[in-house]
Amino acid sequence: xxxxxxxxxxxxxxxxxxxxxxxxxxxxxxxxxxxxxxxxxxxxxxxxxxxxxxxxxxxxxxxxxxxxxxxxxxxxxxxxxxxxxxxxxxxxxxxxxxxxxxxxxxxxxxxxxxxxxxxxxxxxxxxxxxxxxxxxxxxxxxxxxxxxxxxxxxxxxxxxxxxxxxxxxxxxxxxxxxxxxxxxxxxxxxxxxxxxxxxxxxxxxxxxxxxxxxxxxxxxxxxxxxxxxxxxxxxxxxxxxxxxxxxxxxxxxxxxxxxxxxxxxxxxxxxxxxxxxxxxxxx
Amino acid sequence: xxxxxxxxxxxxxxxxxxxxxxxxxxxxxxxxxxxxxxxxxxxxxxxxxxxxxxxxxxxxxxxxxxxxxxxxxxxxxxxxxxxxxxxxxxxxxxxxxxxxxxxxxxxxxxxxxxxxxxxxxxxxxxxxxxxxxxxxxxxxxxxxxxxxxxxxxxxxxxxxxxxxxxxxxxxxxxxxxxxxxxxxxxxxxxxxxxxxxxxxxxxxxxxxxxxxxxxxxxxxxxxxxxxxxxxxxxxxxxxxxxxxxxxxxxxxxxxxxxxxxxxxxxxxxxxxxxxxxxxxxxxxxxxxxxxxxxx
Amino acid sequence: xxxxxxxxxxxxxxxxxxxxxxxxxxxxxxxxxxxxxxxxxxxxxxxxxxxxxxxxxxxxxxxxxxxxxxxxxxxxxxxxxxxxxxxxxxxxxxxxxxxxxxxxxxxxxxxxxxxxxxxxxxxxxxxxxxxxxxxxxxxxxxxxxxxxxxxxxxxxxxxxxxxxxxxxxxxxxxxxxxxxxxxxxxxxxxxxxxxxxxxxxxxxxxxxxxxxxxxxxxxxxxxxxxxxxxxxxxxxxxxxxxxxxxxxxxxx
Numbered sequence: 148x149x150x151x152x153x154x155x156x157x158x159x160x161x162x163x164x165x166x167x168x169x170x171x172x173x174x175x176x177x178x179x180x181x182x183x184x185x186x187x188x189x190x191x192x193x194x195x196x197x198x199x200x201x202x203x204x205x206x207x208x209x210x211x212x213x214x215x216x217x218x219x220x221x222x223x224x225x226x227x228x229x230x231x232x233x234x235x236x237x238x239x240x241x242x243x244x245x246x247x248x249x250x251x252x253x254x255x256x257x258x259x260x261x262x263x264x265x266x267x268x269x270x271x272x273x274x275x276x277x278x279x280x281x282x283x284x285x286x287x288x289x290x291x292x293x294x295x296x297x298x299x300x301x302x303x304x305x306x307x308x309x310x311x312x313x314x315x316x317x318x319x320x321x322x323x324x325x326x327x328x329x330x331x332x333x334x335x336x337x338x339x340x341x342x343x344x345x346x347x348x349x350x351x352x353x354x355x356x357x358x359x360x361x362x363x364x365x366x367x368x369x370x371x372x373x374x375x376x377x378x379x380x381x382x383x384x385x386x387x388x389x390x391x392x393x394x395x396x397x398x399x400x401x402x403x404x405x406x407x408x409x410x411x412x413x414x415x416x417x418x419x420x421x422x423x424x425x426x427x428x429x430x
Numbered sequence: 431x432x433x434x435x436x437x438x439x440x441x442x443x444x445x446x447x448x449x450x451x452x453x454x455x456x457x458x459x460x461x462x463x464x465x466x467x468x469x470x471x472x473x474x475x476x477x478x479x480x481x482x483x484x485x486x487x488x489x490x491x492x493x494x495x496x497x498x499x500x501x502x503x504x505x506x507x508x509x510x511x512x513x514x515x516x517x518x519x520x521x522x523x524x525x526x527x528x529x530x531x532x533x534x535x536x537x538x539x540x541x542x543x544x545x546x547x548x549x550x551x552x553x554x555x556x557x558x559x560x561x562x563x564x565x566x567x568x569x570x571x572x573x574x575x576x577x578x579x580x581x582x583x584x585x586x587x588x589x590x591x592x593x594x595x596x597x598x599x600x601x602x603x604x605x606x607x608x609x610x611x612x613x614x615x616x617x618x619x620x621x622x623x624x625x626x627x628x629x630x631x632x633x634x635x636x637x638x639x640x641x642x643x644x645x646x647x648x649x650x651x652x653x654x655x656x657x658x659x660x661x662x663x664x665x666x667x668x669x670x671x672x673x674x675x676x677x678x679x680x681x682x683x684x685x686x687x688x689x690x691x692x693x694x695x696x697x698x699x700x701x702x703x704x705x706x707x708x709x710x711x712x713x714x715x716x717x718x719x720x721x722x723x724x725x
Numbered sequence: 726x727x728x729x730x731x732x733x734x735x736x737x738x739x740x741x742x743x744x745x746x747x748x749x750x751x752x753x754x755x756x757x758x759x760x761x762x763x764x765x766x767x768x769x770x771x772x773x774x775x776x777x778x779x780x781x782x783x784x785x786x787x788x789x790x791x792x793x794x795x796x797x798x799x800x801x802x803x804x805x806x807x808x809x810x811x812x813x814x815x816x817x818x819x820x821x822x823x824x825x826x827x828x829x830x831x832x833x834x835x836x837x838x839x840x841x842x843x844x845x846x847x848x849x850x851x852x853x854x855x856x857x858x859x860x861x862x863x864x865x866x867x868x869x870x871x872x873x874x875x876x877x878x879x880x881x882x883x884x885x886x887x888x889x890x891x892x893x894x895x896x897x898x899x900x901x902x903x904x905x906x907x908x909x910x911x912x913x914x915x916x917x918x919x920x921x922x923x924x925x926x927x928x929x930x931x932x933x934x935x936x937x938x939x940x941x942x943x944x945x946x947x948x949x950x951x952x953x954x955x956x957x958x959x960x961x962x963x964x965x966x967x968x969x970x971x972x973x974x975x976x977x
Contacts, residue, residue: 152807152837156620159517160525166517167534170594173587174541177552184555231447238444248448254714255452261641261710262458262703263648265675269699270458272682273465296451324437347543354545357650357675361682381547385651388554403551407544414540528784607821611883614779614817615834615890616810625833630824 181407185400193401198367203387205394210402213383215369217409219284220359220377221352224291228299228348231292236303240333241325253304259297264358267294272361285373287363294358295348302344306337314429336428339421346417350410356381380406459703466697469690478697484661491694493701498663499578499671503653506582506667507646511590512639518590519597524609524623535595542591550655553584558656566668573668574658581657581671585646593642600634600720601627634720637713644709648702650675674698728755728924729795729812729893731776736790738771740783745771747948749790753941758916758925760939760956762932764971767945769928770818773896776926777813778806794894811838814887815896819903820879822871827863830871830882834890853885857915877908884915895919897927901934913938932972936960944968 192209199208235256239249271290280286310333318328334341356379364376365386380402387399469478473491481492522531561583562575604627612622628635658670659680678695686692731753738746746768753759761769774780775792778799792799799809811834823830831850832840840846850867854860859881863874871882880900887895897916901909916925917938929935935942935956942959944952944967952959952968963969 152618152621156618159620160521162513163517163521163525166514167521169514170518170541170590171534171537173590174537176556177541177544177548177587180552180556181548231451234444235448235451237440238448241441250718252448252452254711254718255455257714258707258710259451259455261644262455262706263650263675265648265650265678266458266462266699266703266706269678269682269696270461273461273696293454297454300451324433326437326440327433350543354543354547356545356547357679360679381545381651384547384551385655388551388655400551400555403548406548410543410545410548411540414536414543418536605821607817607819608823610779610782610817611821611823611886612833613782614777614810614815615837615886616807617833617837618807621837625825625837626823 178407181400181403185397185402185404188394188397188401189404190401193398194405197369202367203390203392203395205392210378210380210383210398210405212367212369213378213380213402214405216284216363216366216377217353217380219370220287220291220363220379221349223284223288224295224352225299225345225349227288227292228296228352229345231296232300232303235300236307237329239300239304240307241329253301256297256301256304260301262294264294264355265360268358268361271358275362282362282364282376283374284363284370284377287359287377287379288373290358290362291352291355294355295352298351299344299348302347303337303341306340306344307333309340310336338424339428342420342424343417346413346420350413353409353413354381354406356385380409455707459700459707462696462700462703466693466700468693469697472690472693478694482663486688486691486694489690491690493674493698495661495663496672496674496677496698497701499657500647500673500675502578502664502671503581503585503657503673504643504646506578507585507589508639508643510582510586511593511642511646514586515590515593515638515642516597516635518594519601520623522594523598523601524619524627535598538591538594541587542595546588546649546652547655549584549588550652552587553580553652553656557583561668569668571666571668574670576656576658576670577668578657578664578671579667581653581673582667584652584656585649588649588652589642589646592645593638596638596641596717597631597635600631600638600717603634603721604630631720633716637716637720640709640713640716644706644713647709648675648706650679654679674702678702727893728757728920728922730755731894731924731926732791732793733772733775734791734793736772736775736792737788738768738775738780739787741785745948746775749950751943751950751953753924753926755924756920756922757940758920758927758938759941759943760935761926761928761943761945762930762935762971763945763951765930768948769930769945770898772943772945773815773898773926773928776894776896777810777815779810779815781806807837811890812892813894813896814890814892816880816883816887816898816900818899820876820883822874822879822882825871826868827871827874827882828867830886831889834886838890849889853888854882856888856919857881857885858911859885875908877904877911880904880908880912881915884912888919892923894924894926897925899928899930902930944971946971 192207194209194214195211196209197212199206202208239252267290271286275286314332314336315328318332359379363379365378365382366376370377384399384402384406387395387402390396469491478491478493480494482494483490483492484495522534557580558575561577561580562573566573608626608630609622612626653673654676657673657676659672659676660670661672664671678698681695734750736746736749749772761772763769771780780786780788794813823833828850831853832846835846835849851860854863859878862878871879874882901912919925939956942956943950944959946967952963952965959968960972963972
C-alpha cells in the first residue's frame with residue numbers, strides 16, 4: 148500500500164518534471180533553431196540598409212525599412228495606447244472603486260485583450276474602406292494601439308490595485324485629493340509594474356503581424372510621414388520566407404534573429420528598469 | 431478650491447475613455463455584423479456553416495472545410511498543451527523550490543512574449559521537416575509536413591505559457607491552510623494536489639484551459655505558415671488544413687475584386703470573434719469568482 | 726489505545742540566519758497534556774511543527790538535533806513522513822476544513838492510508854464525530870460542504886478528522902484562539918477527556934487555559950527552553966525569574 152502511494156507520486160512528479168523540461172526545451176529550441184539557421188545571412192547590411200534593386204532576387208540591401216517601420220509603428224501605437232490606458236486605469240482604481248461599472252469595464256477589457264489581432268486588423272480595415280483611406284503608418288498605429296490598449300490598461304490596473312490602501316490613506320490624511328494621491332503616490336509606488344506592463348504591450352505591438360497585414364501595407368522605403376505605407380519586421384519575415392529564392396529565405400531567418408533580439412532586449416529592459424524603480428517603492 | 435476642481439474634472443474625464451473602451455467590443459461586433467449582412471442575405475446560415483463547397487468565383491461559400499480545419503488544429507494543440515501546462519503549473523506551484531520558480535517564471539513569460547511569426551518560422555525550419563521525415567514515416571504515411579499535426583504542435587508551444595501561467599496563479603491561490611490540513615493528515619504532496627488543491631482550483635483551471643483554447647482558435651500567422659492551407663476537410667493528422675484565420679489573412683488582397691467575397695470573409699471574422707468572445711466572457715467571469723472566493 | 730512519549734534532544738532550528746529554537750531538550754510524557762507557553766514569537770509553534778515534521782514545508786530551514794517519538798527518531802533516515810503524520814495528528818490555529826463534505830473530511834485520512842470499505846468509513850466517521858460531540862449536530866447533513874459549519878463546529882470537525890486515523894499524539898496550535906468562548910470551552914473539555922488515549926501537546930498564549938488543562942508546562946522564551954515541569958510547580962513555584970515574571974504578567 149505504502150509503496151504504491153510513493154510510486155504514484157514519483158510517477159507523476161516525473162511527468163511534471165518532464166513537462167517542464169519540454170516547455171523549457173521548446174523555448175531553447177526556438178532560439179537555437181532560429182539563430183543557427185539565421186546566422187549565416189546576418190550581416191551589418193541587414194540592419195543598416197533598405198532593400199536595394201534586386202533585393203528580392205538575392206541581391207544586396209537589408210531590412211532597415213522593416214526595422215524602422217516596426218519601431219515607428221510600435222512607438223506611435225504604445226504612445227497612443229498609453230494615453231488612453233492611463234486615464235482608464237485611474238478611473239478604475241480611484242473613481243469607480245469596486246463598482247459595477249468598474250467590473251463591467253474590466254471584463255470588457257479582459258475579453259477584448261483575448262480577441263485575435265487579426266480581427267482588430269479586419270475591423271480597422273472596414274473603417275478604412277468606409278473612409279476611402281489607403282494603407283499607411285497612421286492606420287497601422289491605430290490598429291496596433293487598439294489591440295494593445297486593453298492589454299496595457301488591465302496591466303496598469305492590476306499593478307495599481309496592488310498599492311496598499313494604507314498608503315493611499317496616508318496621502319488622504321495629509322489632505323491630498325484623489326487625483327493628487329494618484330499622481331504623487333500611486334503612480335510612484337506602482338512604477339516598476341507600470342514599466343513591465345508598458346514593455347509587455349510594446350513587445351506585443353512590435354511582434355504582431357496579423358493586425359497590420361490589412362492596414363499598414365508594405366514598402367521598401369522608410370516612411371517619412373504618417374500617410375506613407377510602412378513595412379514591419381514580422382511581415383518582412385513572412386514575405387521573405389515566401390520567396391522561392393534561397394538567399395531571400397535565409398534573410399527571413401536572419402530577420403527572425405533580429406526580431407528575437409528585440410524581444411529579448413525588451414524582456415531584459417523590463418527586468419532591469421523595474422528593479423531600478425523599485426528603490427522608491429514602500430513595501 | 432482649484433485642487434478640488436481639478437480632482438472633479440479628472441474624475442469626470444477619465445470616465446469617457448473607460449466607457450469608450452468597454453464599448454469597443456460591441457462596436458467591433460456591430461461593424462462586422464453589418465459587413466456580413468450581404469452574405470447572410472444571399473445564403474442561409476446553415477449553408478454557410480455546413481456546406482463544404484468553397485468556390486468564391488461561382489458565389490459558393492461553404493465554410494465547413496475552414497471550420498473543420500480550425501477545430502482540428504485547435505484540438506491537436508489543446509491535447510498536447512493541456513497536460514504539459516497543467517503538470518508544469520502543478521510542479522511550479524507545489525513542488526518547486528523558490529529559486530527554481532524565480533528562474534523558470536521569467537522564461538515562461540519570455541516564451542509567451544515571442545512573436546507568432548517567429549513560432550511560424552520555427553515551425554517551418556524544424557517542425558515541418560520533423561513531421562515529414564520522422565513522425566509521418568513512422569506511421570508509413572507520406573506528407574509534405576505542412577499539416578494539421580505541425581499546426582497543432584506550433585500552436586501548442588504558443589498556448590502552453592498562457593495556460594501554465596494562469597493555472598499557476600490559480601493553484602497558488604488555493605489557501606495554504608488546506609494544503610497544510612491535507613499534509614498534516616499524512617497525505618503526500620501528490621495526494622494533496624489530487625484530492626484537495628485540484629478540487630479547489632478546478633473552476634480556475636477550466637478557465638485557464640478555455641482561455642488557451644480561444645487563444646489557439648484565433649492564432650493566425652504561425653498556423654498559416656505551417657498548416658498547408660488547402661480548403662478541404664482534413665481526414666487525418668497528416669492532411670493539410672485551412673483554418674479560418676489563415677483564410678482571412680491570405681485573401682485580404684483579392685477579396686475586394688470578387689463579389690460577396692469580402693462579405694464572406696467578414697462573416698468568417700465575425701464567426702471567430704463570436705466564439706472567442708463567448709469563451710473569454712465565461713473564462714473571465716469564472717476567474718473573477720475564483721479570485722474573489724479566495725481573497 | 727495509548728499515547729506515546731516524545732523525547733526531544735538538542736533541537737536547534739534556524740530559518741535563514743535567525744535562530745528560532747536554541748538547544749531544546751525535553752521529555753514529554755505519554756497520556757498527559759503538556760502545554761507550551763511563552764510570549765509570541767518565542768518559537769512555540771515551530772517547536773510543535775518539529776514534532777510531525779510539518780516544519781519541513783518551511784523553506785531555508787535548518788534543523789539539528791533529534792526528536793524521538795515512541796523511541797523512533799523522526800528525523801532519522803528511512804522515516805516515512807506520511808506514516809509519521811498519521812501517528813502524530815495536528816490541529817491548526819484556525820479551522821482548516823478541506824474543500825469537501827463533512828463526511829469526506831473525516832474519511833480523508835483513513836482513505837489516504839488505505840481504508841476503502843464504506844461500512845468501516847461510516848463507523849469511523851460516526852465514532853469520531855461522537856467523540857467531539859458533533860454527531861448529533863451534523864448526522865442529518867453529512868454530505869454538506871464542511872465550510873458551511875460554524876467556526877466552532879469546523880474546529881471540532883478538524884479535531885475529529887485528526888482522530889480518524891487513530892494517532893498516538895495530538896499537537897494543538899492555539900486551537901481555541903479563533904473561537905468564541907462557548908466553542909472554546911467545548912474543545913477544552915474534549916481535549917481533557919482525550920488525554921487517556923493520546924499524548925497531547927498544545928501551544929497557548931492564554932495562561933488560564935494552560936492552568937486549567939495542562940499536567941506539564943514548558944516555558945519558552947526567545948527560542949530557549951527556560952523551564953519545564955509539572956504544571957503546579959511551574960505556575961506556583963517557578964524556579965526561573967523569567968518564568969515568574971511571565972506568569973505575573975510583567976511581559977508577553
